[in-house]
Amino acid sequence: MHGETLSPLLSDALVILGAAGIVIPVFARFRITPVIGFILVGLLVGPYGLGGMVYQHEWLFYVTITDPERLAPFAEFGIVLLLFVIGLELSFNRLWAMRRLVFGLGALELMIIAGLLAAVLSMMGQFWTGALGLGLALALSSTALVLPIAGTQTAVGKAALSMLLFEDIALVPIIFILGAMAPFAQSEGMEGLLDTVLLGVLVIALMMVIGRLALPRLFAQAARTKSPELFLAASLLVVIGASLATALAGLSPIVGALIAGLLIAETEYHSEVEGIIEPFKGLALGVFLITVGMGIDLKAIWANLGMITLAVVGVVTLKAVVTTVLLRMMGTRRSTAIETGILMASPSETTLIVLTTATTALLIQPGTAQFWQIVTAIGLTITPLLAMLGRQIAARVEPAGMTAQHQPDDSDQGRVIIVGCGRVGRLVAEMLTRHGKAYVAVDSDSELVEGCRRDGIRAVFGNAARADTFDRLDVRHAPAVILTMDEPVLAQRLTRRLRAQYPDVAIIARARDAVHAAELYKAGASTAVPETLESSLQLSEAVLADLGVAMGPVIASIHERRDQFREQIREDAGLATKPQLRTSTFAD
Known part of the structure; x- marks a missing residue:
């Protein structure tokens, strides 16, 4: 093939940059989130779209992506940068103030939804270990999509953030618990979980001590040079170094990215770091969304349309109802609870990670995993539509509350x-x-x-x-x-x-x-x-x-x-x- 003379990475870069140059302006013109556009691009250029026709039409090599695995590291980097920016918008004081929501509301939301989903799947014939793995996977919600849509300063955004933070923290224990449930791995899995938790706590403590001492000096030196390139290099050094540290300790890289953001948020350089990182985060998240679209097989969806539709509607409805009820029990106003519940209803990008872990542990069959991967991809695709639906329902339920819940909660407003x-x-x-x-x-x-x-x-x-x-x-x-x-x-x-x-x-x-x-x-x-x-x-x-x-x-x-x-x-x-x-x- 003629395309073999061109590096596949260059071809993929051409598609991604072209998608960003077309999707973002077009969707912004119609005031539609580009999330849908990137997912549709992935569906079009991926192996289940035009990418599957490369061998019949060689010229398609230059405008398609045939191997989604090549983009996986870049997609993961996008999630890491997203959590880093979230950390920049927070602070340890604000996080401490949210502890009741994070470890109260967040824990209840995850455990109740996971338990209900596991019970339903178990009654449908899934063995209890696989049902629990699927329940935990589907109970997770998308940090990558929910927070960019809701923000972190609105009432909806703060409620969603508290639950998403707990889910991100709980991801590592979930993965180890599923590993411990694998055949003949119970003892080793629990010992591994305990070792990882102890090592992770030690690494996080060291990061916080070193970060508080070193980061202000590092960014002060970079600022004195007045070189944007050096400031960018220092920012990437911090986020990548922190992510690698937690990854080597057995924790998720996103935990390190979040802590790095929280540490920099305590310095006077957090706004400049956020501005420099923002374009890279947006492009990397675009890559992630394209990979989501590439995982949607329209033929498989058509062949199982009834079951997939029922699964998507069932998961979304159950999660929306449970989250709304919990928020109302916590004293959240009705419009905010409804909108947050609907926004948090779809599965997460981390659902795919948990599904892979459950499959590797032999808790679910590969065919079952593929079915729920398609459900997850569809759920991610419709998240922006759920956001719009939630806003419309909230406006009808409590019209007077709309202005208040979408107004930024910023004490510095009007300065x-x-x-x-x-x-x-x-x-x-x-x-x-x-x-x-x-x-x-x-x-x-x-x-x-x-x-x-x-x-x-x-x-x-x-x-x-x-x-x-x-x-x-x-x-x-x-x-x-x-x-x-x-x-x-x-x-x-x-x-x-x-x-x-x-x-x-x-x-x-x-x-x-x-x-x-x-x-x-x-x-x-x-x-x-x-x-x-x-x-x-x-x-x-x-x-x-x-x-x-x-x-x-x-x-x-x-x-x-x-x-x-x-x-x-x-x-x-x-x-x-x-x-x-x-x-x-x-x-x-």
Whole structure:
């Protein structure tokens, strides 16, 4: 074949990148999650789709994927990065605050669903060991799909996160328990489980101690270089190193990734790390979803359509009902419980891992495993549809609750954003603090950020030139953005971008002189403050006060002159009237 002269990995990369370039924009245009698109691409180009026709049509080699196993490491890496980012969004304090939900709600949800599924399968003729293995596998829900859909800051997202965290923690004991249930392996399996738990606890303890001491220094050094490449390398080093450490201890790599994220979340560099990792996570998750689609055999589905449909509907319904009831018993509002229950109803990507373990342990037959693998793949495919169904039902059940449950639970909502932690940025922060206004300062100079934090100024590390930095700072809800840096070109570029993306936010920018201020007004600034103008006004104020003029008239005349200068600058910039912007919430 001609395709054999081309590396299979290059061919697979062509398909994946092509899918990302087509699926994401097309589905975003129609406001549909790209999850469905990636799964459909996998179905189309996989061995059960066009990939199975390569030997009849050689040119299909370049646009199909014939061996899903080649993508397995990349798909696993996507899950690892997802758990790492989840850890970045959390913190040990927040995780401790969620302990009741994680080990209470999460444990109840997993055990009750697994027990009910095992009982039903046992009554249908499955031997009890295999029924228990299948019940545990199908009780798991998809971290890779649920959290990107629900987020971690909404009421639905927090409820789902607590259950998903327990499932991720329970994955290793589940695998060992199934191994211990294998014929002639009971004793060895339990001893292996105990050894792994002890070694895992030791490794996690070492990671937490070393991480708290080393990670701030590592990222501080990377930040001082102001090299995005070095920052990316340090981030990947941490997540891969932590994942390998827990994997070598016998735990899942995702446990190490989650702990690494939690440790970095305690530093001021977590936002920048999250922004740098995000594109890689999205692409790697796309690979995972493509592999899910590649596992769907339409011929096998058609041949067993009735049984597969019944299995999918039965599993989804049972999980949705149990999860909803448990959430209501825990005091969750009705709309949130219903939406979370439906969202968590489909099986998980880790279901496939548990099914493989159960098959290897001879608890279930290969044919049975293949049947439930198809059910799992279909369940993953319909997860976005379940999310939409859940939102619609929740809206009808409790219309007034929709806004509250999807509104981010963020105490920092409505804070002023100060770009720059230098002399001017510090002064602005101090004045905002004095007048009781919430704010956060952001700077790409780690030493300035550390100095501000030592002095009690709320500052975070971040590069404002990156397109996603303002999204992470939630500019959409900010009453104002204040640009304090002494970099004219960057100030104009940021002003132009902010005005295009957030047309209602007030932008107050520092300008070098009247000419620069005029350029900032053209770029969309609400107010531009020339340093030369302010120094002249302050000098005039000092002179008049020394000459004995009353301070009241002096301040009034200074304000009047300042307004005249600003109006003149706006006229020079070709702006006759000041745009109506949302500034009232910022003013005292």
